[in-house]
Amino acid sequence: MTVTDSPVDNGVNVAALLGAREALSATPEAADFTWRASCTWRNGTHSHSTVTGFTGLGAEQQHRATYEYDIDHPECFASEDKGATPVEVVLVGLVGCLTAGVASVAQFRDIQLRSVTATIEGQMNVLGILGADPDIRNGFETVQVRFAIDADASREDLEALIAQAQKRSAVFDIVANPTKVLVELA
């Protein structure tokens, strides 16, 4: 372990996060957030989604920019592959959420990160979505994430870090637990 005078800086404002936790515990209504995206069909399996604003802290909030996502299926499914598949976007969401958690928890625990890389894989038998075998589910059978972390910390501390990142992760919860989903016609 290196001893250094400089404070740990993973670019995470822990004081602000703890302050938010304190403030939102006092005014729980402000902690109710609604996240949104809009989607427009282009052609075939290709669609275009945008993310602009969300509701939270008791008000309408705006991202700094509109973020755009093209979703499609690959050519082996006779599609034009104009974007990642929806299931890959789910993987991106999960690994991004866990990585944000790793950085935040590391900051809170005074662990200086030098590099964090992760790979994520989701196993799926597509006979499920093709409706060819009713015993196979549509979704992932398993999802595996592998983190490589270079930091001033023991292996045990890093294991604790990724365990806590999972515990605090919204997308981990979304993927691992049932969620009520309502789809209706406008």
Place this chain on the structure above:
Amino acid sequence: MIQTTAVVVGAGHAGLAMSRRLTERSIDHVVLERGEVANSWRTERWPSLRLLTPNWQTRLPGHDYAGDHPDGFMPVGHVVDTLTRYARLVDAPVRTATTVRTVRVAPAGFEILANGDVFHAPAVVLATGACNLPAIPGIADAIPPSITTLTPFTYRDPGQLPDGGVLVVGASATGVQLAGEIHRSGRPVTLAAGEHVRLPRTYRDRDIFWWLQATGLLAERYDQIDDLTRARHLPSPQLTGTRQVTMTDLHALAAAGVRIVGRLGRIADGVAQFSGSLANICVLADLKMNRFLTRADQWATTSGLDGELPPPHRFARTHVDPRAPLELDLTSGEITTVLWATGFRPDYSWLDVPVLDRTGHIRHDGGVVTGAPGLYVLGMPVLRTRASTYIHGAAADSAALADHLHSFISNRHR
């Protein structure tokens, strides 16, 4: 109308300890008890239950364990006997069969309506405990009607269960003990485990509660704990009150043949769906156990005890079966009973004083209720220290709160 200085609601260990403290301070009081002394131990516990704390630790103010088995664990019946004897020993002014219907603010303190009687007192101590009602999640409504459902309040022994499989929901001490007991009766048991606390009964030849006390963990004050909300809602550790088995954890249950699944998330069309987070939940529990064992080892070394204790060691990681199912069809006939071991909650339906937070818990500062001078709460998890969760914690807590109450009463008249 009966005027007194303090009304204590509940004659369990906490209420009796407080009665003793008030008597010590010559504070006129009455203890109101809906049933008999130790009522919940008499009527709301299953017969095979034993305390998690060893007998030597099961102390009350002015009353240490004096029996022949200091390293044993009291069965429920002995707890009842101990509290009944203690009530006589401290001459507690208990009014049994007196159910409190309402506590409300009155011009000079509080008005307490109990059965036909009306009490007025400047101080009230709520010693009804944290376990008045089983905390059953809303998804319970979706259980198919063909299934028998039980709680730790209605469970007695496996003989009362219909034949067939049992789903135990929750992996606290209650959940793992009942899963083990029902499994040993020959019924197939599935245990749905969310976040839990894994600890060995003994470590390096000493009881875990010896370590928890020796290392100072139990003495940690509520105002020095980083995440107090979390500490107060932690599930009870996966322990059983016996020296015969070291581990009552998921690892041991799985080895015995209990099927371990993730936290019960939803029941949709009669199908129970379990969380896929089981692996991480087990990693977290293993990490936390090892963190405490490391603290225990460090304490032993600095205390010069390594010579007289067996060497440190670690327990195997919890093995999670990767084939653990994510779904269980409750309509298939495989499961005939669901047992909710999902914790307990206090019942304040009779408390007509606006001191509850949005989750129904009392806002208090170490037992001094916030926003209602003269109102105290006692016998709750991590009330003033981590020891507050256990019977022996009431000794120090009742002394501190009786001091506060005493000065509150004295200053009122100035």
